[in-house]
Amino acid sequence: QVQLQESGPGLVKPSETLSLTCAVSGYSISSGYYWGWVRQSPGKGPEWIGSFFHDGNTYYNPSLKSRVTISFETSKNQFSLKMNSVTASDTAMYHCARHIITGVSYGLYIWGQGTMVTVSS
């Protein structure tokens, strides 16, 4: 059974960098599928942040692209999200997820429970 688990600081100061990790169990991220990050701010709909394939192909939401980096470590079977210059508007529940079929254009099928990140001084 494939499981994803997010981890990282729950509180980040404005202008600093948000760093989260997604640990994957039950499937090797180097075996296939796109893997990504989605966030949901309180009272709003979800927002896709970006997704990657183990060959290095990575797609980002154009509205966040300048501040976001998604990386992965196949040896640890995990991937990470870094978002710099955060503001209060980046306060959200952050989920990692796997797409249902190999291809970024297919729905996000397996999700982590999410980790809440608050941006505040």
Add this chain to the structure above:
Amino acid sequence: QSALTQPASVSGSPGQSITISCTGTTSDIADYNYVSWYQHHPGKAPKLMIYDVSKRPPGISPRFSGSKSGNTASLTISGLQAEDEADYYCSSYINSDSTWVFGGGSKLTVL
């Protein structure tokens, strides 16, 4: 890209059918068959119910079906059950921009 437009709330009685609409533009829903629907119970991870407009992932009840006409996608839930009460979000992949957009969500209440 603008968010997709969904009704804020929908409701139905047990056993009835309801449809949630998701309106986009010619740049997203109309042009591509990459519409997905998610069910979200508060405190839980979102659950993929429909992808590629009308396909169901393994284990999803056939009571859930998806369709599309022009720039509007729809999720229909038949034989409503109490456990269907949740927030539902549509999303569409925009191939030209290589990005996903989501709707604002519809809260389904089972009366």
